Amino acid sequence: MLGVIVNPVSGNGTGLKVWRQIEPALRRLGAPFHVRLTSGEGDAEKLSKELIQKEGVKKIIAVGGDGTVRGVINGIYESKQDCQFGLVPAGSGNDFARGHGIPMKPLQALERILSEKGEKRIDLILLNGKVAVNxxxxxxxxxxxxxxxxxxxxxxxxxxxxxxxxxxxxxxxxxxxxxxxxxxxxxxxxxxxxxxxxxxxxxxxxxxxxxxxxxxxxxxxxxxxxxxxxxxxxxxxxxxxxxxxxxxxxxxxxxxxxxxxxxxxxxxxxxxxxxxxxxxxxxxxxxxxxxxxxxxxxx
Known part of the structure; x- marks a missing residue:
C-alpha cells in the first residue's frame, strides 16, 4: 500500500500545484493509495505515522520541501516499522533532493519512485529523540x-x-x-x-x-x-x-x-x-x- 503526504503550502503553494500534476498519473496506474494533506506544524510526522500503523502503508511519497521531508521521515522512524520513502520536491530549498540527485521535475521524480530502480539505504542523525535527515x-x-x-x-x-x-x-x-x-x-x-x-x-x-x-x-x-x-x-x-x-x-x-x-x-x-x-x-x-x-x- 502506498501513502502520499502533501504539504500544499510548501514553496509558497508549489506543493499543491505539484500534487495536481502527479495525482492523475497515480490514478492512471490504478494502484491503491492513501493521500493526506498537511495543515499545520507536526502534521507530516503525525500523518505518516498514522498511515503506517493504521493503513498498513509500506511506502510513503512526500510532496513538499525539506521541512516536509523531515516530518515524514520522523514519522517513519517513530513508527518503528519498515517503510520506504520517496520525494517529489516542492519546496524552496530542496536540499534533500539536491543531495540525493532526485529530479526536480515532478513527473520524473514520481517515475523514479514507482520504478524502484534507484533504491538505497541512508543514514540519519539522531538528536533529542528525533532524526535529522540533512x-x-x-x-x-x-x-x-x-x-x-x-x-x-x-x-x-x-x-x-x-x-x-x-x-x-x-x-x-x-x-x-x-x-x-x-x-x-x-x-x-x-x-x-x-x-x-x-x-x-x-x-x-x-x-x-x-x-x-x-x-x-x-x-x-x-x-x-x-x-x-x-x-x-x-x-x-x-x-x-x-x-x-x-x-x-x-x-x-x-x-x-x-x-x-x-x-x-x-x-x-x-x-x-x-x-x-x-x-x-x-x-x-x-x-x-x-x-x-x-x-x-x-x-
Missing part, C-alpha cells in the same frame, strides 16, 4: 535559520522562485550582531577546545541552505557525519568568505576545520541556538549520533 547545526547558522523562517521576505521570495536569497539576506542581518563563542566539541571521544566559533554543522549530505555545500565530501550512506567548524574569523572575513560555500571552496579557508565521526557532542560558553534540518530545536549542550543505513529511499 544536517544539524549550532551557532550562527541556527540563528540564521530561525530568522529566515520568521522573515516576511521568505514568502515573498518563494513566490518568485528565489527562496535561496532569503537565507543570504538573513546571513547579512545576523552577522552584524551575532557573537562567536568558545566551545568544546567531542567527536567519537576526541575532545577539541576552540575559541571564537561561529558555527558547527554535522551533515549527512553536502547540500545546505538551498544550494550551499557546507560539507562537500559528506556521503549519506557511509555511517559517519561530516562536521564543519568555522572559527577565528572576523565579521568582515566571514562575509567575504561566504560566497565560497556555494562551490565548497571554503574548505581551503584557514578558519574552517573539518572532522568526521559517528558521535558528536557540543558544549559552549553560554547556550547556542541549534537547528535540525533548518528547524529550531533545543539549544546546546547537545549530543548527536549517526544511525547507519536505517531508511530506504528512492532516488
Amino acid at each position: 544536517s544539524i547545526g549550532a551557532g550562527f547558522d541556527a540563528q540564521v535559520a530561525k530568522i529566515t523562517d520568521q522573515a516576511v521576505y521568505k514568502a515573498w521570495l518563494n513566490r518568485y522562485k528565489l527562496g535561496a536569497l532569503a537565507y543570504i539576506i538573513s546571513v547579512i542581518r545576523v552577522v552584524c550582531t551575532y557573537q562567536p563563542r568558545d566551545i568544546v566539541i567531542n567527536v567519537d571521544g576526541r575532545e577539541v577546545r576552540l575559541e571564537a566559533v561561529w558555527l558547527v554543522v554535522a551533515a549527512n549530505i553536502p547540500n545546505y541552505g538551498g544550494g550551499m555545500l557546507i560539507c562537500p565530501d559528506a556521503i549519506p550512506d557511509d555511517g559517519i557525519a561530516d562536521i564543519c567548524v568555522v572559527s577565528g574569523v572576523s565579521r568582515f572575513g566571514l562575509l567575504a568568505a561566504f560566497p565560497k560555500i556555494f562551490t565548497g571552496a571554503h574548505r581551503h579557508h584557514p578558519g574552517v576545520r573539518f572532522y568526521k565521526g559517528k558521535q558528536v557532542a557540543i558544549q559552549a560558553a553560554g547556550q547556542l541556538p541549534v537547528h535540525a534540518d533548518g528547524e529550531s530545536v533545543a539549544p546546546t549542550p547537545i549530543s548527536a549520533q549517526v544511525i547507519e543505513k536505517c531508511l530506504t529511499i528512492f532516488v
Whole structure:
C-alpha cells in the first residue's frame, strides 16, 4: 500500500500545484493509495505515522520541501516499522533532493519512485529523540535559520522562485550582531577546545541552505557525519568568505576545520541556538549520533 503526504503550502503553494500534476498519473496506474494533506506544524510526522500503523502503508511519497521531508521521515522512524520513502520536491530549498540527485521535475521524480530502480539505504542523525535527515547545526547558522523562517521576505521570495536569497539576506542581518563563542566539541571521544566559533554543522549530505555545500565530501550512506567548524574569523572575513560555500571552496579557508565521526557532542560558553534540518530545536549542550543505513529511499 502506498501513502502520499502533501504539504500544499510548501514553496509558497508549489506543493499543491505539484500534487495536481502527479495525482492523475497515480490514478492512471490504478494502484491503491492513501493521500493526506498537511495543515499545520507536526502534521507530516503525525500523518505518516498514522498511515503506517493504521493503513498498513509500506511506502510513503512526500510532496513538499525539506521541512516536509523531515516530518515524514520522523514519522517513519517513530513508527518503528519498515517503510520506504520517496520525494517529489516542492519546496524552496530542496536540499534533500539536491543531495540525493532526485529530479526536480515532478513527473520524473514520481517515475523514479514507482520504478524502484534507484533504491538505497541512508543514514540519519539522531538528536533529542528525533532524526535529522540533512544536517544539524549550532551557532550562527541556527540563528540564521530561525530568522529566515520568521522573515516576511521568505514568502515573498518563494513566490518568485528565489527562496535561496532569503537565507543570504538573513546571513547579512545576523552577522552584524551575532557573537562567536568558545566551545568544546567531542567527536567519537576526541575532545577539541576552540575559541571564537561561529558555527558547527554535522551533515549527512553536502547540500545546505538551498544550494550551499557546507560539507562537500559528506556521503549519506557511509555511517559517519561530516562536521564543519568555522572559527577565528572576523565579521568582515566571514562575509567575504561566504560566497565560497556555494562551490565548497571554503574548505581551503584557514578558519574552517573539518572532522568526521559517528558521535558528536557540543558544549559552549553560554547556550547556542541549534537547528535540525533548518528547524529550531533545543539549544546546546547537545549530543548527536549517526544511525547507519536505517531508511530506504528512492532516488
